[in-house]
Amino acid sequence: MPKASETVLEIDLNALANNYRYITSKIKSGTKVLAVVKAFGYGSDSVVIARELIDLGVDYFAVAYANEGETLRNASVATPILVLHPLPFNFEITVNRCLEPSIYSRKMLEEFIAFAEEKKQKNYPIHLKFNTGLNRLGFVENDVDFIVERLSKTESVKVKSAFSHLAASEDLKEKQFTLTQIEGFRRISEELILKLGYKPLLHCANTSGIINFPEAHFDMVRTGIGLYGFGNDKEENKHLKPVGTLKTVISQIHKIEKGESVGYNRGYIAENTTRSATLPIGHADGIPRSYGKGKGWVTINGEKAAILGNVCMDMIMVDVTNIACEEGDEAIVFGPSATADELSAAINSISYELITAVSQRVKRVVLRK
Incomplete structure (x- = not known):
């Protein structure tokens, strides 16, 4: 799949076809x-x-x-x-x-x-x-x-x-x-x-x-x-493929010294020197404020980066202290490998709520066969 250069929701039609065929395999002809x-x-x-x-x-x-x-x-x-x-x-x-x-x-x-x-x-x-x-x-x-x-x-x-x-x-x-x-x-x-x-x-x-x-x-x-792509059951999910992948990019990386804060209302205060990455996605894009302060994450170069402080309207900041990354690198919010089921569970929610919340201002990219 192509790397994101902005916040996008990829729509995988191959995954949709897979899911349709699996579901219809469960029903009798006619x-x-x-x-x-x-x-x-x-x-x-x-x-x-x-x-x-x-x-x-x-x-x-x-x-x-x-x-x-x-x-x-x-x-x-x-x-x-x-x-x-x-x-x-x-x-x-x-x-x-x-x-x-x-x-x-x-x-x-x-x-x-x-x-x-x-x-x-x-x-x-x-x-x-x-x-x-x-x-x-x-x-x-x-x-x-x-x-x-x-x-x-x-x-x-x-x-x-x-x-x-x-x-x-x-x-x-x-x-x-x-x-x-x-x-x-x-x-x-x-x-x-x-x-x-x-x-x-x-x-x-x-x-x-x-x-x-x-x-x-x-x-x-x-x-x-x-x-x-969600069967409401871990075993069924093995047969299904999430259609949507929400991606964004790292806009800027900061070095946060011990005692410094990140974001509105000083929602995160560094206990040690921390590297934070700012991403152009926020609660106006479908990442609710119930995330943040250690709840929720994005995946950067295969590693989980926890959301720091409070979710902003247009941005989140994540902890990349132990992740090898740089400005312009891709961050995956949810998709096939980091599922909406897992991320929504972090705030006692369900995949339905997370995937339907993606704002219409987020660009849709269709991946065709």
């Missing part, structure tokens, strides 16, 4: 694949990721909000796009750009039907979200009769899929809870299909569900974090 590309493609570039996944054969995309789907449509992505958290304010964008809303409450169903009727839509695809234990969004089992009764009075919409979301599929200590969720979704789906009179697509497995619960694959599976 099962559809929905790729989650919300949050700028988990902090990378949703358009670049989507285009590559289309070439790999993906069936569906999911985004969180309508404007994310609009970005894909503006890039000529024609694949069906599920909007996981639509808001009435964005119904116009949703319909104009042929996005497919998740309908998760009685109020949302009434409002979207009214909008679709006003726009003279017929059989507009909607997706019914059922809450089976995550308790975030979703209808409950007792809503089925209301849903079917309301749908029977309109031709403006038609159910494309019914789905739920597993709360702890990566945690095998919660296996029984997950199995209860799966069975609950199966029961709701059977009732819904019987009363609707037709069968929509069914899906509830996320990345960890795909890996740990084959009985939850149904008609389609959803994969997000796995595509980007």
